[in-house]
Amino acid sequence: MPTPFRVGLFVTAPLAVAFASPSTQAQVLVGWGYDNEGEVSSAPAGNYSAVSGSWYGDVALRTDGTLASWGLNSYGQVSGTPTTGTYITVSGGYGHNLAIRTDGTIAAWGWDLYGQVSNTPSGTFSTISAANIHSVAVRTDGTLASWGGDNFNQVSGTPAGTFTSAAGGDYYSVALRTDGTLAAWGSDSHGPVSGIPAGTFLAVSAGSYHGVAIRSDGTLASWGYDAFGQVSNTPAGTFLAVSGGGHHSVAIRTDGTLVSWGRDGDGQVSNTPAGTYSTVSAGYAHTMAITAIPGPGTAVLGLLAMSIAVRRRR
Numbered sequence: 001m002p003t004p005f006r007v008g009l010f011v012t013a014p015l016a017v018a019f020a021s022p023s024t025q026a027q028v029l030v031g032w033g034y035d036n037e038g039e040v041s042s043a044p045a046g047n048y049s050a051v052s053g054s055w056y057g058d059v060a061l062r063t064d065g066t067l068a069s070w071g072l073n074s075y076g077q078v079s080g081t082p083t084t085g086t087y088i089t090v091s092g093g094y095g096h097n098l099a100i101r102t103d104g105t106i107a108a109w110g111w112d113l114y115g116q117v118s119n120t121p122s123g124t125f126s127t128i129s130a131a132n133i134h135s136v137a138v139r140t141d142g143t144l145a146s147w148g149g150d151n152f153n154q155v156s157g158t159p160a161g162t163f164t165s166a167a168g169g170d171y172y173s174v175a176l177r178t179d180g181t182l183a184a185w186g187s188d189s190h191g192p193v194s195g196i197p198a199g200t201f202l203a204v205s206a207g208s209y210h211g212v213a214i215r216s217d218g219t220l221a222s223w224g225y226d227a228f229g230q231v232s233n234t235p236a237g238t239f240l241a242v243s244g245g246g247h248h249s250v251a252i253r254t255d256g257t258l259v260s261w262g263r264d265g266d267g268q269v270s271n272t273p274a275g276t277y278s279t280v281s282a283g284y285a286h287t288m289a290i291t292a293i294p295g296p297g298t299a300v301l302g303l304l305a306m307s308i309a310v311r312r313r314r
Helices: none
Strands: 005-008 028-032 048-053 057-062 067-071 086-093 096-101 106-110 125-130 135-141 144-148 165-170 172-177 182-186 201-206 210-215 218-224 239-244 248-253 258-262 279-282 286-291 299-302
Touching: 028 048, 048 086, 048 286, 057 086, 057 096, 067 086, 096 125, 096 135, 096 144, 125 165, 135 165, 135 172, 172 201, 172 210, 210 239, 248 279, 248 286
Parallel strands: 005 299, 048 279, 086 125, 165 201, 201 239, 239 279
Antiparallel strands: 005 028, 028 286, 048 057, 057 067, 086 096, 096 106, 125 135, 135 144, 165 172, 172 182, 201 210, 210 218, 239 248, 248 258, 279 286
Protein backbone atom coordinates (compact mmCIF):
# COMPACT_ATOMS: atom_id res chain seq x y z
CA MET A 1 0.00 0.00 0.00
CA PRO A 2 1.17 3.57 -0.63
CA THR A 3 2.95 5.38 2.15
CA PRO A 4 1.16 8.40 3.68
CA PHE A 5 2.74 11.67 2.61
CA ARG A 6 3.94 14.32 5.02
CA VAL A 7 4.69 17.76 3.72
CA GLY A 8 6.44 20.56 5.59
CA LEU A 9 9.23 21.27 8.03
CA PHE A 10 9.25 19.88 11.52
CA VAL A 11 11.23 19.94 14.71
CA THR A 12 11.29 17.35 17.44
CA ALA A 13 9.20 18.23 20.50
CA PRO A 14 7.38 16.39 23.28
CA LEU A 15 4.19 14.61 22.26
CA ALA A 16 1.10 16.65 22.98
CA VAL A 17 -2.45 17.10 21.73
CA ALA A 18 -2.42 20.86 22.17
CA PHE A 19 0.66 21.81 20.20
CA ALA A 20 3.08 24.63 20.93
CA SER A 21 3.24 27.98 19.16
CA PRO A 22 4.02 27.81 15.42
CA SER A 23 7.12 29.91 16.11
CA THR A 24 8.67 26.98 17.97
CA GLN A 25 6.92 24.00 16.43
CA ALA A 26 5.96 23.48 12.79
CA GLN A 27 2.63 22.03 11.72
CA VAL A 28 3.20 19.17 9.25
CA LEU A 29 0.58 18.18 6.66
CA VAL A 30 -0.11 14.46 6.34
CA GLY A 31 -2.26 12.87 3.63
CA TRP A 32 -3.37 9.38 2.59
CA GLY A 33 -5.93 7.72 0.32
CA TYR A 34 -6.99 8.58 -3.23
CA ASP A 35 -4.38 10.67 -5.04
CA ASN A 36 -5.20 10.73 -8.76
CA GLU A 37 -5.63 14.51 -8.71
CA GLY A 38 -2.65 15.13 -6.46
CA GLU A 39 -4.85 15.81 -3.45
CA VAL A 40 -2.29 13.98 -1.29
CA SER A 41 1.08 14.21 -3.04
CA SER A 42 0.71 17.83 -4.24
CA ALA A 43 0.35 19.33 -0.78
CA PRO A 44 2.78 22.27 -0.63
CA ALA A 45 5.53 22.49 1.94
CA GLY A 46 5.08 24.97 4.78
CA ASN A 47 3.65 25.32 8.26
CA TYR A 48 -0.13 24.96 8.63
CA SER A 49 -2.74 25.53 11.31
CA ALA A 50 -5.85 24.20 9.49
CA VAL A 51 -6.69 22.00 6.50
CA SER A 52 -9.90 20.92 4.77
CA GLY A 53 -10.20 17.94 2.47
CA SER A 54 -12.65 18.39 -0.41
CA TRP A 55 -13.87 16.03 -3.15
CA TYR A 56 -10.63 15.88 -5.18
CA GLY A 57 -8.47 18.55 -3.61
CA ASP A 58 -7.68 20.44 -0.44
CA VAL A 59 -7.47 23.94 0.97
CA ALA A 60 -5.33 24.87 3.96
CA LEU A 61 -4.44 27.76 6.23
CA ARG A 62 -0.78 28.51 6.83
CA THR A 63 0.35 29.61 10.26
CA ASP A 64 0.92 33.12 8.89
CA GLY A 65 -2.79 33.31 7.94
CA THR A 66 -2.36 32.90 4.18
CA LEU A 67 -4.06 30.24 2.03
CA ALA A 68 -2.91 27.28 -0.04
CA SER A 69 -4.99 25.03 -2.33
CA TRP A 70 -4.06 22.00 -4.43
CA GLY A 71 -5.58 19.09 -6.35
CA LEU A 72 -8.25 19.23 -9.06
CA ASN A 73 -8.61 22.69 -10.60
CA SER A 74 -11.54 22.17 -13.01
CA TYR A 75 -13.47 25.14 -11.59
CA GLY A 76 -10.63 27.37 -10.46
CA GLN A 77 -10.76 26.05 -6.91
CA VAL A 78 -6.94 26.06 -6.92
CA SER A 79 -5.99 28.85 -9.34
CA GLY A 80 -8.64 31.16 -7.89
CA THR A 81 -7.33 30.93 -4.34
CA PRO A 82 -6.94 34.43 -2.86
CA THR A 83 -3.32 35.48 -2.64
CA THR A 84 -3.80 38.53 -0.44
CA GLY A 85 -5.22 38.99 3.03
CA THR A 86 -5.14 36.78 6.10
CA TYR A 87 -7.66 34.20 7.24
CA ILE A 88 -8.75 32.25 10.29
CA THR A 89 -10.39 29.11 8.86
CA VAL A 90 -11.06 27.27 5.58
CA SER A 91 -13.45 24.74 4.05
CA GLY A 92 -13.36 22.81 0.78
CA GLY A 93 -16.46 21.75 -1.20
CA TYR A 94 -17.06 19.82 -4.41
CA GLY A 95 -15.90 22.56 -6.77
CA HIS A 96 -15.68 25.64 -4.58
CA ASN A 97 -13.73 26.66 -1.49
CA LEU A 98 -14.42 29.04 1.37
CA ALA A 99 -12.33 30.92 3.92
CA ILE A 100 -13.11 33.35 6.71
CA ARG A 101 -10.98 36.48 6.74
CA THR A 102 -9.58 37.85 9.97
CA ASP A 103 -12.36 40.48 9.92
CA GLY A 104 -14.99 37.71 9.93
CA THR A 105 -16.12 38.09 6.33
CA ILE A 106 -16.19 35.17 3.88
CA ALA A 107 -14.10 34.72 0.74
CA ALA A 108 -15.39 32.20 -1.84
CA TRP A 109 -13.94 30.97 -5.14
CA GLY A 110 -14.37 28.18 -7.68
CA TRP A 111 -17.54 26.65 -9.15
CA ASP A 112 -20.46 29.09 -9.17
CA LEU A 113 -23.24 27.42 -11.19
CA TYR A 114 -25.62 27.50 -8.22
CA GLY A 115 -24.43 30.72 -6.63
CA GLN A 116 -21.96 28.97 -4.33
CA VAL A 117 -19.60 31.92 -4.86
CA SER A 118 -21.66 34.88 -6.07
CA ASN A 119 -24.37 34.44 -3.43
CA THR A 120 -21.95 34.30 -0.52
CA PRO A 121 -23.59 36.34 2.26
CA SER A 122 -22.20 39.50 3.77
CA GLY A 123 -21.68 39.99 7.48
CA THR A 124 -19.31 38.35 9.93
CA PHE A 125 -19.04 34.63 10.62
CA SER A 126 -17.37 32.23 13.04
CA THR A 127 -17.55 28.91 11.14
CA ILE A 128 -18.10 27.80 7.53
CA SER A 129 -18.67 24.57 5.62
CA ALA A 130 -18.57 24.12 1.83
CA ALA A 131 -20.68 21.18 0.65
CA ASN A 132 -21.52 19.77 -2.80
CA ILE A 133 -23.46 22.64 -4.42
CA HIS A 134 -24.31 24.63 -1.30
CA SER A 135 -22.61 26.05 1.78
CA VAL A 136 -23.60 26.75 5.37
CA ALA A 137 -22.06 29.11 7.92
CA VAL A 138 -22.61 30.33 11.47
CA ARG A 139 -22.79 34.09 11.91
CA THR A 140 -21.07 35.72 14.86
CA ASP A 141 -24.51 36.13 16.48
CA GLY A 142 -25.01 32.35 16.30
CA THR A 143 -27.61 32.28 13.52
CA LEU A 144 -27.19 30.23 10.35
CA ALA A 145 -26.77 31.27 6.73
CA SER A 146 -26.99 28.87 3.78
CA TRP A 147 -26.57 29.60 0.06
CA GLY A 148 -26.08 27.88 -3.29
CA GLY A 149 -28.08 24.96 -4.69
CA ASP A 150 -31.48 24.45 -3.06
CA ASN A 151 -32.83 21.39 -4.87
CA PHE A 152 -33.51 19.60 -1.58
CA ASN A 153 -34.24 22.67 0.58
CA GLN A 154 -30.69 22.67 1.90
CA VAL A 155 -30.89 26.49 1.72
CA SER A 156 -34.58 27.31 2.18
CA GLY A 157 -34.91 24.77 4.98
CA THR A 158 -32.18 26.33 7.12
CA PRO A 159 -33.48 26.37 10.71
CA ALA A 160 -33.81 29.35 13.03
CA GLY A 161 -32.14 29.51 16.43
CA THR A 162 -28.55 29.86 17.57
CA PHE A 163 -25.74 27.45 16.79
CA THR A 164 -22.06 26.91 17.46
CA SER A 165 -21.11 25.00 14.28
CA ALA A 166 -22.55 23.57 11.05
CA ALA A 167 -21.47 21.11 8.36
CA GLY A 168 -22.69 20.46 4.82
CA GLY A 169 -22.98 16.99 3.27
CA ASP A 170 -23.89 16.18 -0.33
CA TYR A 171 -27.38 17.74 -0.31
CA TYR A 172 -28.06 18.26 3.37
CA SER A 173 -26.60 20.06 6.36
CA VAL A 174 -26.35 19.37 10.08
CA ALA A 175 -25.71 21.92 12.81
CA LEU A 176 -24.96 21.97 16.53
CA ARG A 177 -27.29 24.17 18.58
CA THR A 178 -26.00 26.21 21.50
CA ASP A 179 -27.79 23.79 23.84
CA GLY A 180 -25.76 20.91 22.40
CA THR A 181 -28.55 19.24 20.41
CA LEU A 182 -28.43 18.61 16.66
CA ALA A 183 -30.51 19.93 13.78
CA ALA A 184 -30.46 18.62 10.18
CA TRP A 185 -32.19 19.64 6.96
CA GLY A 186 -32.12 18.99 3.21
CA SER A 187 -32.05 15.65 1.40
CA ASP A 188 -32.80 12.65 3.60
CA SER A 189 -31.49 10.01 1.21
CA HIS A 190 -30.19 7.22 3.50
CA GLY A 191 -31.37 9.05 6.62
CA PRO A 192 -28.78 11.76 7.42
CA VAL A 193 -31.63 14.12 8.39
CA SER A 194 -34.27 11.88 10.01
CA GLY A 195 -31.64 9.72 11.69
CA ILE A 196 -29.92 12.41 13.76
CA PRO A 197 -29.44 11.10 17.30
CA ALA A 198 -30.86 12.60 20.47
CA GLY A 199 -28.69 13.87 23.28
CA THR A 200 -26.08 16.59 23.57
CA PHE A 201 -22.91 16.90 21.53
CA LEU A 202 -19.63 18.77 21.37
CA ALA A 203 -18.91 18.59 17.62
CA VAL A 204 -20.54 17.44 14.39
CA SER A 205 -19.46 16.65 10.82
CA ALA A 206 -21.24 15.65 7.62
CA GLY A 207 -20.13 12.97 5.16
CA SER A 208 -21.75 12.51 1.77
CA TYR A 209 -24.81 10.69 3.16
CA HIS A 210 -23.84 10.02 6.76
CA GLY A 211 -23.26 12.18 9.81
CA VAL A 212 -20.88 11.76 12.71
CA ALA A 213 -20.68 13.65 16.00
CA ILE A 214 -18.92 13.66 19.36
CA ARG A 215 -21.26 13.28 22.32
CA SER A 216 -20.82 15.36 25.44
CA ASP A 217 -19.08 12.39 27.08
CA GLY A 218 -16.53 12.24 24.27
CA THR A 219 -17.90 9.12 22.55
CA LEU A 220 -18.91 9.02 18.89
CA ALA A 221 -22.31 8.75 17.24
CA SER A 222 -22.79 8.03 13.52
CA TRP A 223 -25.98 7.79 11.45
CA GLY A 224 -27.23 7.62 7.87
CA TYR A 225 -25.73 5.64 4.97
CA ASP A 226 -23.97 2.49 6.16
CA ALA A 227 -23.06 0.51 3.02
CA PHE A 228 -19.36 0.61 3.95
CA GLY A 229 -19.63 0.37 7.73
CA GLN A 230 -19.33 4.13 8.22
CA VAL A 231 -22.08 3.82 10.87
CA SER A 232 -21.91 0.22 12.15
CA ASN A 233 -18.12 0.27 12.48
CA THR A 234 -17.96 3.50 14.49
CA PRO A 235 -15.19 2.97 17.06
CA ALA A 236 -15.55 3.05 20.81
CA GLY A 237 -13.52 5.31 23.07
CA THR A 238 -13.34 9.04 23.61
CA PHE A 239 -12.37 11.60 21.00
CA LEU A 240 -11.28 15.21 20.48
CA ALA A 241 -12.22 15.76 16.82
CA VAL A 242 -14.10 14.00 14.02
CA SER A 243 -14.62 14.42 10.27
CA GLY A 244 -16.92 12.69 7.79
CA GLY A 245 -15.72 12.11 4.20
CA GLY A 246 -17.37 10.59 1.16
CA HIS A 247 -18.09 7.17 2.65
CA HIS A 248 -15.55 7.07 5.47
CA SER A 249 -14.87 8.97 8.68
CA VAL A 250 -11.78 9.76 10.73
CA ALA A 251 -11.40 10.90 14.32
CA ILE A 252 -8.69 11.98 16.76
CA ARG A 253 -8.65 10.07 20.03
CA THR A 254 -8.01 11.88 23.31
CA ASP A 255 -4.39 10.66 23.16
CA GLY A 256 -3.98 12.40 19.78
CA THR A 257 -3.87 9.25 17.65
CA LEU A 258 -6.10 8.66 14.62
CA VAL A 259 -8.76 6.09 13.79
CA SER A 260 -10.57 5.74 10.45
CA TRP A 261 -13.51 3.57 9.40
CA GLY A 262 -15.88 3.03 6.47
CA ARG A 263 -15.00 2.65 2.78
CA ASP A 264 -11.40 1.65 2.15
CA GLY A 265 -11.21 1.35 -1.65
CA ASP A 266 -8.33 3.84 -1.83
CA GLY A 267 -6.53 3.19 1.44
CA GLN A 268 -8.33 6.00 3.26
CA VAL A 269 -8.84 3.62 6.21
CA SER A 270 -6.07 1.01 6.06
CA ASN A 271 -3.36 3.61 5.38
CA THR A 272 -4.23 5.78 8.38
CA PRO A 273 -0.81 6.75 9.80
CA ALA A 274 0.55 6.45 13.30
CA GLY A 275 1.57 9.55 15.24
CA THR A 276 -0.09 12.31 17.20
CA TYR A 277 -2.34 14.87 15.51
CA SER A 278 -4.02 18.18 16.21
CA THR A 279 -6.34 18.52 13.18
CA VAL A 280 -7.98 16.13 10.71
CA SER A 281 -10.29 16.52 7.71
CA ALA A 282 -11.72 13.79 5.47
CA GLY A 283 -12.14 14.47 1.76
CA TYR A 284 -14.20 12.34 -0.58
CA ALA A 285 -11.78 9.39 -0.70
CA HIS A 286 -8.70 10.75 1.07
CA THR A 287 -7.84 12.40 4.38
CA MET A 288 -5.56 15.26 5.39
CA ALA A 289 -4.28 15.84 8.92
CA ILE A 290 -1.84 18.09 10.74
CA THR A 291 0.77 16.87 13.18
CA ALA A 292 3.98 18.24 14.66
CA ILE A 293 5.54 14.84 15.31
CA PRO A 294 6.32 12.42 12.44
CA GLY A 295 5.05 8.92 13.11
CA PRO A 296 6.99 5.76 12.29
CA GLY A 297 7.12 4.55 8.70
CA THR A 298 6.19 7.86 7.07
CA ALA A 299 8.02 10.26 4.77
CA VAL A 300 8.71 13.92 5.47
CA LEU A 301 9.03 16.28 2.50
CA GLY A 302 10.51 19.77 2.47
CA LEU A 303 13.32 19.67 5.00
CA LEU A 304 14.51 16.30 3.71
CA ALA A 305 13.50 16.96 0.08
CA MET A 306 12.67 13.30 -0.36
CA SER A 307 11.11 12.00 -3.54
CA ILE A 308 8.64 9.20 -3.10
CA ALA A 309 6.61 7.45 -5.80
CA VAL A 310 2.93 7.11 -5.00
CA ARG A 311 0.88 4.32 -6.42
CA ARG A 312 -2.30 6.00 -7.58
CA ARG A 313 -5.33 3.84 -7.75
CA ARG A 314 -9.08 4.09 -7.74
